[in-house]
Amino acid sequence: MTNPSGNHVRATIVGSLPKPSWLCGPGEMFANWRLSGSALNEGKEDAVRVWVADQEKAGLDVVTDGEQRRRHYIWGFYEGLEGIDTVNLGKRMQRGGRYHKEISAARLVAQPEWRGPIFADAMRATRAMTGKPIKVTLPGPMTIVDSLIDTIGGRSEEQLAFRFAELLNQEALALQQAGASVIQFDEPAFNVYVDKVKDWGMAALERATQGVTVTKAVHICYGYGTEDVKRWKTANTDWTHYDATLPLLAKSSIDQVSIETAASGVDVSVIEALRGKDVLLGVVDVGNDTVETAETVAGRLHAALKYTDPGHLFACTDCGMMPLSRQAAAGKLRALAEGAALVNATM
Numbered sequence: 001m002t003n004p005s006g007n008h009v010r011a012t013i014v015g016s017l018p019k020p021s022w023l024c025g026p027g028e029m030f031a032n033w034r035l036s037g038s039a040l041n042e043g044k045e046d047a048v049r050v051w052v053a054d055q056e057k058a059g060l061d062v063v064t065d066g067e068q069r070r071r072h073y074i075w076g077f078y079e080g081l082e083g084i085d086t087v088n089l090g091k092r093m094q095r096g097g098r099y100h101k102e103i104s105a106a107r108l109v110a111q112p113e114w115r116g117p118i119f120a121d122a123m124r125a126t127r128a129m130t131g132k133p134i135k136v137t138l139p140g141p142m143t144i145v146d147s148l149i150d151t152i153g154g155r156s157e158e159q160l161a162f163r164f165a166e167l168l169n170q171e172a173l174a175l176q177q178a179g180a181s182v183i184q185f186d187e188p189a190f191n192v193y194v195d196k197v198k199d200w201g202m203a204a205l206e207r208a209t210q211g212v213t214v215t216k217a218v219h220i221c222y223g224y225g226t227e228d229v230k231r232w233k234t235a236n237t238d239w240t241h242y243d244a245t246l247p248l249l250a251k252s253s254i255d256q257v258s259i260e261t262a263a264s265g266v267d268v269s270v271i272e273a274l275r276g277k278d279v280l281l282g283v284v285d286v287g288n289d290t291v292e293t294a295e296t297v298a299g300r301l302h303a304a305l306k307y308t309d310p311g312h313l314f315a316c317t318d319c320g321m322m323p324l325s326r327q328a329a330a331g332k333l334r335a336l337a338e339g340a341a342l343v344n345a346t347m
């Protein structure tokens with residue numbers, strides 16, 4: 001991304017924010033909508049309006065719709081495609097069984113097809129609410145394939161990922177047309193299958209971004225701040241996954257890379273591999289409701305400035321804030337912007 005704000009640290013979030021109680025229960029991974037029909041649409045738009053205003057008021061440089069309109073970050077995309085059953089679920093291992101042995105998964109029941117823009121109308125509606133640059137998130141091809149039960153068969157995982165990359169590309173181009181400033185692909189699977197990232201994951205990601213001229217981002221994390229994930233993080237001792245993937249991303253056409261450092265054992269020096277790219281640095285933990293102070297955020301940003309330039313650094317969350325309380329998420333938005341402002345005041 002070019003640096004429209006000069007040589008300053010900016011602030012943004014990964015994507016999701018908690019949904020208000022008029023939409024679903026607190027922290028539901030798959031929102032069980034409390035409204036239906038036009039009332040649901042109205043409720044979703046109101047939720048987006050609240051969060052866009054909160055992000056603007058906090059002073060974030062790039063905003064999102066908080067994924068308020070989606071049941072889940074992957075399923076919101078699945079539901080718009082042809083060929084995926086998100087009602088009659090199966091179970092499968094995901095993310096190499098890192099967090100759960102098996103988890104409910106949607107099923108591929110016919111050839112996947114993109115029948116037209118899925119999130120473009122939503123992007124236009126958000127565009128009408130704010131003059132700030134807007135980021136939209138899409139699940140990445142490797143993460144899609146790792147989250148789906150293929151009942152059709154006949155294709156390798158790689159071939160299926162490339163098919164989804166083609167569909168994602170159509171959606172990305174539609175979102176660009178609808179006014180997105182940043183299109184981010186969420187690829188938590190990149191932190192699990194580092195060999196596959198090298199073999200075909202990067203190529204599939206590049207295919208998904210073909211022809212995209214707005215900022216292209218990828219988010220790679222160790223999962224939401226849920227109890228299962230926190231348990232795994234506490235026991236984990238190997239934090240070298242980014243060491244393998246970031247040098248590959250450095251050679252790619254991706255402009256921005258979002259990684260987590262606040263709640264993991266990742267050494268921030270790993271971002272040195274990304275010099276020249278934007279780094280969305282996770283400096284806010286999404287696994288608890290304790291709001292970081294601006295000084296804590298600033299300290300983490302200062303540590304990162306040994307390895308990147310301020311104009312390429314964003315204060316960001318580790319992952320989506322969907323599982324948090326609304327109050328905590330709002331506080332963390334402010335901490336991000338205030339922490340970045342503290343660092344900028346010293347330059």
Ligand code: ZN
Pocket residue numbers: 014188219220221222223224318319320
């Ligand atoms: Zn994440």
